Amino acid sequence: MKQITLIPGDGIGPEITEAVKAIFEAANVPVTWDEENAGQTTFDAIGELIPSTLIASLKKNKVALKGPITTPVGKGFKSVNVQLRQMFELYSNVRPAKTTPGVNTRFENVNSVLFRENTEGLYSGLEIFDERLQIADSISRVTREGCVKIVRAAFEYATRHGCKRVTAVHKANILKHAGALFLSVFREIAKDYPNLQADDIIIDNMCMQLVVKPEQFDVIVTTNLFGDILSDLCAGLVGGLGVVAGANIGDEMAIFEAVHGSAPDIAGKGIANPTALLRSAIMMLHHIDLKDEANRIEAALEATLVNKEECTGDLGGKANTMQFAQNIIAKL
Numbered sequence: 001m002k003q004i005t006l007i008p009g010d011g012i013g014p015e016i017t018e019a020v021k022a023i024f025e026a027a028n029v030p031v032t033w034d035e036e037n038a039g040q041t042t043f044d045a046i047g048e049l050i051p052s053t054l055i056a057s058l059k060k061n062k063v064a065l066k067g068p069i070t071t072p073v074g075k076g077f078k079s080v081n082v083q084l085r086q087m088f089e090l091y092s093n094v095r096p097a098k099t100t101p102g103v104n105t106r107f108e109n110v111n112s113v114l115f116r117e118n119t120e121g122l123y124s125g126l127e128i129f130d131e132r133l134q135i136a137d138s139i140s141r142v143t144r145e146g147c148v149k150i151v152r153a154a155f156e157y158a159t160r161h162g163c164k165r166v167t168a169v170h171k172a173n174i175l176k177h178a179g180a181l182f183l184s185v186f187r188e189i190a191k192d193y194p195n196l197q198a199d200d201i202i203i204d205n206m207c208m209q210l211v212v213k214p215e216q217f218d219v220i221v222t223t224n225l226f227g228d229i230l231s232d233l234c235a236g237l238v239g240g241l242g243v244v245a246g247a248n249i250g251d252e253m254a255i256f257e258a259v260h261g262s263a264p265d266i267a268g269k270g271i272a273n274p275t276a277l278l279r280s281a282i283m284m285l286h287h288i289d290l291k292d293e294a295n296r297i298e299a300a301l302e303a304t305l306v307n308k309e310e311c312t313g314d315l316g317g318k319a320n321t322m323q324f325a326q327n328i329i330a331k332l
């Protein structure tokens, strides 16, 4: 039995977590949950956003599944997600976007995986505000080591999964240092993977290409800010944040997460869609080498998604969260 740290999160987090737990139990997945929360709920209860017991659990288990977290609004509250990524050097944000039969979208045959550098770039936290002159600087720091790690992760993924093409997205024509360093590292590393097609594209053109012909892309790799925006754009191509998975992966640890928010408008109603968290959990099963279990649950999920009435309201169905989970369980 592999022990996994489970962070239910805030808002709809505990509701979708219960659904995923029920599906895992029904599928006899050999994992046990070490439940430790973070965010608004723990802050209200014990005055800590990231309790030390959660940190200890993460260090011990090295793999976690996380629901959405509300970071309290106001000065001094740093995003829990950003803190976890930086604390554990989770430098790869991995976001698959695949067209799913039954999920309505404008496009067909989209099947891409985006690798976003997760710890540096414009989100390095290097910000200066000159109160007197009213000038704000946000520094985009990109390191060779950081570029090597994310680019290598993308090429390794492409090799392991039989992908054909890796595309780097950048703005090296304008960002003469940060952009150029990322691009030159990409071109150097591409030489180690002669069987993969490697090319690059400027971010603005990429945005247009993605909304015109998204099926042309396979593995995409980019820096933090561009990746943040593109990953949600890619989610939109395949049905939105409610149906896509996400993972934050470092050399030592990986946290798999639903990338949507805590949805305060529907929290407590039991109607949230658990698909995003379930798909993140399926990615987690691949990561810990439980491939048969991952494939079985994925097949049951896909067989349910094609029957709209068996799904939650956001997908056009009538089921609540646990009914949707039961419909998936029935197909295991």
Ligand code: NAD
Binding pocket: 012, 067, 068, 069, 070, 071, 081, 241, 242, 257, 258, 259, 260, 261, 262, 263, 264, 265, 266, 271, 272, 273, 274, 276, 314
């Ligand atoms: P949100 O994603 O919570 O909600 C946007 C809309 O999508 C809402 O109408 C909501 O009902 C709907 N929605 C989201 N997830 C859904 C699901 N699984 N099933 C059905 N409908 C769903 O975004 P927001 O309102 O901007 O943010 C709310 C809170 O979430 C904020 O406190 C924000 O900081 C936090 N947040 C957390 C994460 C994270 O932990 N990864 C990500 C984004 C936002």
